Amino acid sequence: MGPSVTDALAAAADAARLAPSVHNTQPWRWVVRGDTLELYAVPQRQLQEQDPDGRLMILSCGAALHHALVGLAAEGWEHRVERPAGEPLAVVHAERHAPADPHAMQRMQLLRVRHTDRRVVSDEPVPPDVRDALAEAARHGGARLHVLNRDQVLQLAVMIEHSGEAQRHDERMRAETDEWVGGDRPEGTGLPDAVIPAELPLTTVAERDFGVTGTLSAGxxxxxxxxxxxxxxxxxxxxxxxxxxxxxxxxxxxxxEHGAAVLPLSSPVELDFTRQALRRMLGELGYAYLVLRLGTADPDHAGPPHTPRLPAEQVIEIEPPSA
Known part of the structure; x- marks a missing residue:
């Protein structure tokens, strides 16, 4: 007998717990209802000061949705996704079970090892064919990727410096960051000291200064x-x-899969003036959702540990079948 649809959907929601989220807030909730899996945002884990419109909260939920679909495909389930306007954010319909193909199972393995790495990347640039693969992956997911030229990188550096300065002088933003960053994070969310650099590296584009001294050697x-x-x-x-x-x-x-490291830089999209500057950088041909640093990971040094995760029972609800 094959796996039940309820078990498969619960396993998919469990895989989604590994998804990246802004400050590791994990602002999502899942409901297994019959042969459907419903995704909801959790405003209680929204960054009210840094993300008042919920852009990064919903983007984080989108990453969790894709993780869930990867998990479902690895279990051999074909699926259909609805994205209604409002809540739930998405409804996943499990439709037919068949043996999982090796590619789906490989993506599940990639999902398990994916992590955020704030260390300095190696001096080996990302090859052009890998950049092309990343751009194609973004298109497949429903967005696009614009790689900045040298002048635009310098503009970005200034932009991040200004946004960082503005946030450091905002008492409420600093207090909110303090709630989510630093320490051991025993409650299962946020960024522990082990994934925060002990000191900010001297780079052209500054990494985010969380205002805490971590224990990660940045290189x-x-x-x-x-x-x-x-x-x-x-x-x-x-x-x-x-x-x-x-x-x-x-x-x-x-x-x-290609040995590249990704570091999301959310500070430029958290403020209206820097978000508009990014839009001008795009020639006003689109709206910026996130800035990404792409590099080649150092193969000789293990990456930082995975950030903590909320227990499944806090984010997954399985509705019992009706009598």
Missing amino acids: AGHDSAAAYAILYGDGDEPRDWLLAGEALSHLWLSAT
Whole structure:
């Protein structure tokens, strides 16, 4: 007897717990209802000061949605996805079970090893064919990728410096960051010391200063071999943000497959003036969802540990069948 649809959907929601999210807030909730899996945002885990419109919250939910679909495909289930306007954000319909293909199972393995790495990347640039693969993965997920030229990277550096300065002088933003960053994070969310650099590396484009001293050795290199890109799309509504998260997950799994490291830089999209500057950088041909640093991971050094995750029972609800 094959796996039950309820078990398969619950396993897919469990796989989604590994998805990346802004400050590791994990702002999602799943409901297994018959042969469907429903995705909801959890505003209680939204960054109210840094993300008042919920862009990054819903983008994070989109990454979780794609993770769930990868998990479902690895179990051999064909599926159909609805993305209604409003809540739930998405409804996944499990339709037919068949033996899982090796590619689906490989993507599940990539999902398990994917992680965020704030260390300096190696001095080996991402090869052009890998960049092309990442751009194609983003398109497959429903967004696009614009790789910045040298002048645009310098503009980005100034932009991030200004956004960082603005946020450091905002008492409420600093207090909100303090709630999610630093320490051991025993509650299962946020960024522990072990994934925060002990000191900020001297790079052209500054990494985010969380205001805490972590324990991760960032390395002595520079970001001269890194590429910077904007993940963007045609719209700026919740459905577009959801698709952007799915595209990010597509791209990240492809990067993991090719040995590339991805570091999301969310600070430029958290403030209106920097978000508009990114839009001008795109020639006003789209809306920026996230900035990404792309590099080649150092194969000689193990990456940082995975960030903590909320237990399944806090994010997955299985509705009993009606009598």
